[in-house]
Amino acid sequence: SSASSTVSFVVVGVIYLLMLCAVLFHLPQHLNKAVETKVPFDEIVAAAIKWNAHESHIHYYNERPFKECVNDPEGIKMRDGYTHQTPYECIWKPNHTGNISILVVGNSISHRATKILHPILEKNEDVKELRLFAASACKPIEGNCPQFFTAMMKLVERMKPDITFLIYDESMRLRANIVDIETDKALADFVEFLRPLSAHSKYLVLDEFYPSAITTAGVAASMYKRLLRNQSLDDLKREYQPFLDIYSFYFRRLDRLPSHFPNLIRHNTSGPLCAEQPGSCWWFNRANLHAYFTDNLHLTADGLELEKESYAKIVEQLIGKVKNQS
Numbered sequence: 140s141s142a143s144s145t146v147s148f149v150v151v152g153v154i155y156l157l158m159l160c161a162v163l164f165h166l167p168q169h170l171n172k173a174v175e176t177k178v179p180f181d182e183i184v185a186a187a188i189k190w191n192a193h194e195s196h197i198h199y200y201n202e203r204p205f206k207e208c209v210n211d212p213e214g215i216k217m218r219d220g221y222t223h224q225t226p227y228e229c230i231w232k233p234n235h236t237g238n239i240s241i242l243v244v245g246n247s248i249s250h251r252a253t254k255i256l257h258p259i260l261e262k263n264e265d266v267k268e269l270r271l272f273a274a275s276a277c278k279p280i281e282g283n284c285p286q287f288f289t290a291m292m293k294l295v296e297r298m299k300p301d302i303t304f305l306i307y308d309e310s311m312r313l314r315a316n317i318v319d320i321e322t323d324k325a326l327a328d329f330v331e332f333l334r335p336l337s338a339h340s341k342y343l344v345l346d347e348f349y350p351s352a353i354t355t356a357g358v359a360a361s362m363y364k365r366l367l368r369n370q371s372l373d374d375l376k377r378e379y380q381p382f383l384d385i386y387s388f389y390f391r392r393l394d395r396l397p398s399h400f401p402n403l404i405r406h407n408t409s410g411p412l413c414a415e416q417p418g419s420c421w422w423f424n425r426a427n428l429h430a431y432f433t434d435n436l437h438l439t440a441d442g443l444e445l446e447k448e449s450y451a452k453i454v455e456q457l458i459g460k461v462k463n464q465s
Contacts, residue, residue, distance in 0.1 A: 187428035195359035221290035237265030242300035249306035303340035350382040357434035
């Protein structure tokens, strides 16, 4: 009896000692982490977990959209020396024989778009240069970034590009209710903003807004966490019609622009993002489980790939028109 009591005491003591060590060295957390990060057997899921983890980190915006886009002293000179964010200001001059010049302006959305324009233009011998001048979070007629927009207008006036892309996201003023379209101040201010861009470019391409995602952590991060935990992805989408309803006043204002600017082309960016399933805009590629958004707004490589065809079509058409004019 005494021996069994001693054994019991020792066993209990060992258990308590192990528990104490576990607490001291955070063993439960490490075990949970080990279980959580166990590589799934399904290779697609395993690859998707790794890919989405990489895409969830904001690393794109500390670097230029592609390595061949380099310092632009000529552009800085045209802007009277103004420079603001180096990763958003660069020029690419391919070894082509053509003389078509293309300017991309806007905010971080244009920075991402330039990444997909590059492989499109790389195949076109008519392109002489692609210049990027953008600034994070800057939006026309919203009252911010006055120095940037002043420099933008100097640049377009002196560069006189064949094609200018204006690419940015969101505008509370252009989304606001319209009382009378004929006297609408937001529309009038936007027309005034676009006037020099249109006047000094042979063609002006305006990227329309697209439906952003709505997640707490961002789509790529949400995908990473859910795939690890084998959770459902069925809610990672939004319906297309509610987006069109919310932005109905924005689109009504855009409908008035052609009467002011015959050389303006509207680029429907929401169509490709919402084409996979009629009426729905999925936030990830359902074949390879790659997120279409790094956060809730900026497109990943897979998201940009959806837009590639429409960009290529616009570029091909406009370069053809420019060549016919010369």
